[in-house]
Amino acid sequence: MAAPVDWTAIREEALKDFSIAALPPTLKLPALPHAVTRFVERANDPNVTMKDLAGIVETDTGLTVELLRHVNSAFMALRNKAGSVQQALSLLGLRPSKMFLMTTGMQAAVRAKNSKLINQACFWNASLQKALFAKEVAVLLKTDADLAFAGALLQDYLLPVVTNDLFDPYLEFVKNREMHPPNLCDYEQGQFQWDHAVAGACLAHRWNLPDDLVCCILFHHQGLRLLAHPQLGRSPAAAVALSSLLPDQLRQNFHGLEQLVLLEKKWPAFNVEALATRVDEQHRELGIGVHNDFPLLRRCKPVLETDFSDGILTAAAKA
Numbered sequence: 001m002a003a004p005v006d007w008t009a010i011r012e013e014a015l016k017d018f019s020i021a022a023l024p025p026t027l028k029l030p031a032l033p034h035a036v037t038r039f040v041e042r043a044n045d046p047n048v049t050m051k052d053l054a055g056i057v058e059t060d061t062g063l064t065v066e067l068l069r070h071v072n073s074a075f076m077a078l079r080n081k082a083g084s085v086q087q088a089l090s091l092l093g094l095r096p097s098k099m100f101l102m103t104t105g106m107q108a109a110v111r112a113k114n115s116k117l118i119n120q121a122c123f124w125n126a127s128l129q130k131a132l133f134a135k136e137v138a139v140l141l142k143t144d145a146d147l148a149f150a151g152a153l154l155q156d157y158l159l160p161v162v163t164n165d166l167f168d169p170y171l172e173f174v175k176n177r178e179m180h181p182p183n184l185c186d187y188e189q190g191q192f193q194w195d196h197a198v199a200g201a202c203l204a205h206r207w208n209l210p211d212d213l214v215c216c217i218l219f220h221h222q223g224l225r226l227l228a229h230p231q232l233g234r235s236p237a238a239a240v241a242l243s244s245l246l247p248d249q250l251r252q253n254f255h256g257l258e259q260l261v262l263l264e265k266k267w268p269a270f271n272v273e274a275l276a277t278r279v280d281e282q283h284r285e286l287g288i289g290v291h292n293d294f295p296l297l298r299r300c301k302p303v304l305e306t307d308f309s310d311g312i313l314t315a316a317a318k319a
Helices: 007-015 034-043 050-057 061-071 085-092 094-111 120-141 145-154 159-165 167-175 184-192 196-206 211-218 220-228 236-243 256-266 272-286 296-304 310-318
Strands: none
Touching (some): 007 196, 007 211, 034 050, 034 094, 050 061, 050 085, 094 120, 094 145, 120 159, 120 236, 120 272, 145 211, 159 167, 159 196, 167 184, 196 211, 211 220, 272 296
16 A cells, blocks of 8 residues: 655645745735635634534635535435535535635635636636546546545636736747747746746645645646656646646647547556546536536547657656
8 A cells, every 4th residue: 555645745845945925026816715714724623513614614605605506416416405504514524525615715716816818717617627637537546536626626726817917928928839838837937937836836835725735736737747756646646737738728738638648558547538528528417507618528639539659758758
């Protein structure tokens, strides 16, 4: 049995040379809803009751509605329906409840910030596809699927903010995509000496979010390289890193999808077409009332039907 991951030590080492102070003072960082921070703090208390936690959630109408909608959705397929926040928390369980509220709260914080470059609906649709994909990959890796889902959903949560407040450099990246580094984080490092993965992880840590979730955000652009990491190679962070290779508006990983297709040759259980099909099925089952205009399988088809050399995969693994 693999040794447990020391998430705190990994997070401390990776973020030791970076702080939020390195970001431009004009950057308007989002604020996590107070109810979420209180919930996370109290959930760590072994003596806390579901009634106490329910009282915290109920102070935020938006969180209350989203929690009840989620627990009572067809996707959850629970035999008993929740009529109160306390029932919803009990049916879902403490850890899944915490993950759901953190992801919902962070999405709400970012949605409040409009971006001149990113279409919010398309952005969150792609984020959901990545989250569902990461969850399926986590099952293959026999690791925590709920953490992989949350980490993948939030991996790029800071992008709508930074692309709006630092519009010109990101517009240059989009307009001349083929002239820039294959990975958006490499471009950001060249422009700002930081990237959205590091900044997002640092802010999440400042919000007192769990170190395992912080690390999923922090390492999401490691891609295939994370599979070779001695501690993280079969962790939820690896599932998130693979999900980051899926296509999105900014084309963050220029050859990401090609790398996933070539990974099939090295990992027989990994099949992009089957995974994309399952993601689209689960998206429909969620019943969230948002039409999936760009199904993942359709976005993947052009690459799935193309032959690539192992050179892309080898280069990506060594990068």
